[in-house]
Amino acid sequence: ASAAALVVADGATVAVRSAVRAAQACASSSAVDVLLLGRSSSADANAAAAWEGVSSVIVGGADQPLTAEYAAPIVQAQLGSGAYRHVVAASTTFGKNVLPRVAGVLGVSTVSDVIEVKEDGGGEVFVRPIYAGNALATVRSKESTILLTVRPTAFEPVAERSEGLAEVSSLAAPEEAGGGQSRWVGEDRTESSRPDLTAAGVVVAGGRGLKSGDNFKLLEEIADELGGAVGATRAAVDLGWVANDMQVGQTGKVVAPELYIGVGISGAIQHLAGMKDSKVIVAINKDEEAPIFQVADYGLVADLFDAVPQLQEKLKALPKKQ
Amino acid sequence: MSSRKILVGVKRVVDYAVKVRVKKDGSGVDLNNVKMSMNPFCEIAVEEALRLREAKHAGEVIAVTIGPKKAAETVRVALGMGADRGLHIAVPNGDAELQPLAVASILKTIVEKEKPDVVILGKQSIDGDNNQTGQMLAGMLGWPQGTFASQVEVDPAENSLNVTREVDGGLETVALGLPAVVTCDLRLNEPRFATLPNMMKAKKKKIETTDVSSLDIDVAPRIEILHVSEPPKRAQGVFVNDVDELVDKLHREANVL
Numbered sequence: 001a002s003a004a005a006l007v008v009a010d011g012a013t014v015a016v017r018s019a020v021r022a023a024q025a026c027a028s029s030s031a032v033d034v035l036l037l038g039r040s041s042s043a044d045a046n047a048a049a050a051w052e053g054v055s056s057v058i059v060g061g062a063d064q065p066l067t068a069e070y071a072a073p074i075v076q077a078q079l080g081s082g083a084y085r086h087v088v089a090a091s092t093t094f095g096k097n098v099l100p101r102v103a104g105v106l107g108v109s110t111v112s113d114v115i116e117v118k119e120d121g122g123g124e125v126f127v128r129p130i131y132a133g134n135a136l137a138t139v140r141s142k143e144s145t146i147l148l149t150v151r152p153t154a155f156e157p158v159a160e161r162s163e164g165l166a167e168v169s170s171l172a173a174p175e176e177a178g179g180g181q182s183r184w185v186g187e188d189r190t191e192s193s194r195p196d197l198t199a200a201g202v203v204v205a206g207g208r209g210l211k212s213g214d215n216f217k218l219l220e221e222i223a224d225e226l227g228g229a230v231g232a233t234r235a236a237v238d239l240g241w242v243a244n245d246m247q248v249g250q251t252g253k254v255v256a257p258e259l260y261i262g263v264g265i266s267g268a269i270q271h272l273a274g275m276k277d278s279k280v281i282v283a284i285n286k287d288e289e290a291p292i293f294q295v296a297d298y299g300l301v302a303d304l305f306d307a308v309p310q311l312q313e314k315l316k317a318l319p320k321k322q
Numbered sequence: 323m324s325s326r327k328i329l330v331g332v333k334r335v336v337d338y339a340v341k342v343r344v345k346k347d348g349s350g351v352d353l354n355n356v357k358m359s360m361n362p363f364c365e366i367a368v369e370e371a372l373r374l375r376e377a378k379h380a381g382e383v384i385a386v387t388i389g390p391k392k393a394a395e396t397v398r399v400a401l402g403m404g405a406d407r408g409l410h411i412a413v414p415n416g417d418a419e420l421q422p423l424a425v426a427s428i429l430k431t432i433v434e435k436e437k438p439d440v441v442i443l444g445k446q447s448i449d450g451d452n453n454q455t456g457q458m459l460a461g462m463l464g465w466p467q468g469t470f471a472s473q474v475e476v477d478p479a480e481n482s483l484n485v486t487r488e489v490d491g492g493l494e495t496v497a498l499g500l501p502a503v504v505t506c507d508l509r510l511n512e513p514r515f516a517t518l519p520n521m522m523k524a525k526k527k528k529i530e531t532t533d534v535s536s537l538d539i540d541v542a543p544r545i546e547i548l549h550v551s552e553p554p555k556r557a558q559g560v561f562v563n564d565v566d567e568l569v570d571k572l573h574r575e576a577n578v579l
Binding site for chain 1: 421462
């Protein structure tokens, strides 16, 4: 029986490369196709066609931001061939918006935020965090078509293949976008020269201890020194100090960089849920009782307004890592 | 006064401040003697519905919960906040928690009966962390969806909602023809408290209870939970004395600089 996997994507991003890896891990999936929706361009299609393990790239829909009402029928039509056993999307806001809608249309369940795909005799099982990551559930889907969103930080992005390219094809755009039910009106994107939070190798995050939005400049300087991104706690975002999309946590972004530096962050359960899988965790806080120290590899009890400028000086003087 | 009806879903979950423990037998997390509350995102959903009614964009707010006997308390809180009436779809105590597909299927039948113009839900519940139900319901109904909403505005001329969504990299606005499903993000509003006097008054409001078995919906889990485990513990960290030592350790020991 055919048992391919379809990766539903909104561009040739690192998160999608991780989703391709997860799709490959679904044991019975012989081939992985990538369905590019949304703003995906021909450049994205060519990029995805060069990824290891991708059999074909299908470009669906117009070159514009897509609503879920528009995207879901395209995915549904692609599944109509019956060739796919798994449908995988990265658990980005795109994947989380579109995939469960497809599931609703099809009347099937979805496994959210998978962090591991394992073989268990009778097929694959999925591991996913629940209760803000305080527990891990191992689950098996009883569906004949298995829909998954996968946490990008948990899967190594696939590399580029050394030779050859996957086949690229295009789907005709549906006649009417979502039956005219919804219309994309506009957007307000945060412009940043720094890497994307969820893909950055270094994340420097700040909390209430920063005392103001202006003081996040201190963290930006450290991040720039290390080629990293800047994140924040819910408290700092709620206070209006930084943009919403900088929130790291259970309901914000999940990060798992090589190095996470938490500055002036006490470490609420909800924040820890978003960063505790980082490889190396540094915490700088003047309160030695702060819960973040319980997950930190290196803790520094200090006034951040002394420590952070010192840290920047030291980093400047350090030879750059190759 | 608009006659629009708003249906709000509310879920009883473990309180957000509780750090749950995994049961030793790996069957789940231990919820005995644990504080339970309304899911924080559901509180935001109730608040948004009330504000739409107060702004005369809606005439009635109906709060619905799906869960065991005690879930009725959560509907009561929604009524105390100001919802007009409540629905409780009763699920036998001790049954495995309903999964999003089952919840969305049940909500669909309620929508078909109550015929609301807007369904407002939280974007996720903080127990299962699935973030699926609203999208599934919208897909089942064939309605437009505005997920991760941080602002909701009614356009009365168009009979539509402008929903600003918190997406990766910023904000996005979509216009949704009604009826529609909205799911709330954290910063949509700050929910009011159900004050004691209002909770007393809410006792007079009606909660209609329906047994889930009477709805003729297959609610059996389609995702089998094999076991639940503790997340791996991180190795014990160390305190460093100063920035010099920190940088030295990150450079030589952790090899991340």
